[in-house]
Amino acid sequence: MKITPAHLELLSQQLSSEEAAKRTRTLVIGGEALLAENLALWREFAPATRLINEYGPTETTVGCCIHEVRPVDPKTGPVAIGRPIANTQLYVLDGNLQPVPAA
Numbered sequence: 001m002k003i004t005p006a007h008l009e010l011l012s013q014q015l016s017s018e019e020a021a022k023r024t025r026t027l028v029i030g031g032e033a034l035l036a037e038n039l040a041l042w043r044e045f046a047p048a049t050r051l052i053n054e055y056g057p058t059e060t061t062v063g064c065c066i067h068e069v070r071p072v073d074p075k076t077g078p079v080a081i082g083r084p085i086a087n088t089q090l091y092v093l094d095g096n097l098q099p100v101p102a103a
Helices: 005-014 017-021 036-045
Strands: 026-029 050-055 065-068
Touching: 005 026, 005 036, 017 036, 036 050
Parallel strands: 026 050
Antiparallel strands: 050 065
């Protein structure tokens, strides 16, 4: 299922932990910044569900990089935007338009 973080938060409020565990095998989340807090229900009660943060230019709805959330990832704060998809290069810049090193 592909969903925005805002919609994921609403869905998480509507489902019980048992319902979340049976919903989907993969959630591809994109369209706005994703916080780890928005994944709490899924990480705790549906650990088999793949959680993928997809990032790309919103204007064209193109995903150009992904990060699959792992159990060892932080439980709070922003989720990484990940690495480029195949045959793609990314240049992430800071506020001064300087390249940011890969994390």
